[in-house]
Amino acid sequence: MTDTTNSTAGKRPVYRNINIFTDVRTYRLPVAGFVSILHRVSGLLMFLLLPFVIWMFDNSLTSEISYGAFTNAFVAGIGFVPAWFVKLATLGLIWGYLHHFIAGLRHLWMDATHSVSKEFGKSSAVFTLVVSLALTALLGAKLFGLY
Template sequence: MKASRPTFFNLTQIQLPVGACTSIAHRISGMLLAVGTPFGIYLLDLSLRGPQGYARAGALLDRTAIKILLLLFIWALAHHLLAGLRHLLTDIDIGSELRPARASAWAVNCGAAVIALLGIGALF
């Protein structure tokens, strides 16, 4: 007997649990941190070269596109840190049951969003 397989797989209709979304966002934030860190090191190096380098780094950071990227980097840093702490706690069986795991996933997502919103005030 042949097993019936789905013929149409609509990705927009899948509803992932909040823990899965948090885990996926944790991976995405890690990739953003890996990509953004060399740029941060470049800006630090440029600003430490002298007054002209500092002025050039400041001019770069005044651009709106760079500010948006910095805001994304702030979110990635906050989310990766909070989700990493959540994963460490669940590894030692703190909050690994369903209800606390959902609550901690929501706390990570909301906490990272709040930190990013606080970053808007500092950047703009």
């Protein structure tokens, strides 16, 4: 249900019960909301890719032969899975970890210092997005052999 209110800034919609079929297209989520949703998505991504992480860790430490097979997965792939897909899954895991870690630090900082203002929420959310994406791009460039 959308109501309008009279104020000096003009008429603005007030969303009370957001309908997913009608209101979601026009609802503008703040940057902090996106970071919060991405924090949950990155946590789910890390949880779902946990078997892949355990496999990577096990193969990288078991022996020199298994380490060779592990590094070969990034060159030749794994079975029917091509190498670019292994790298893409690893890049997704890198983003998930970095975003979840930085957003978690953001939440811890806000909890510890009681910094719960709109301004700090927006600036820290932008910082979280920029730093996590920049570090992901940097490590992704290394993963795909650009440097």
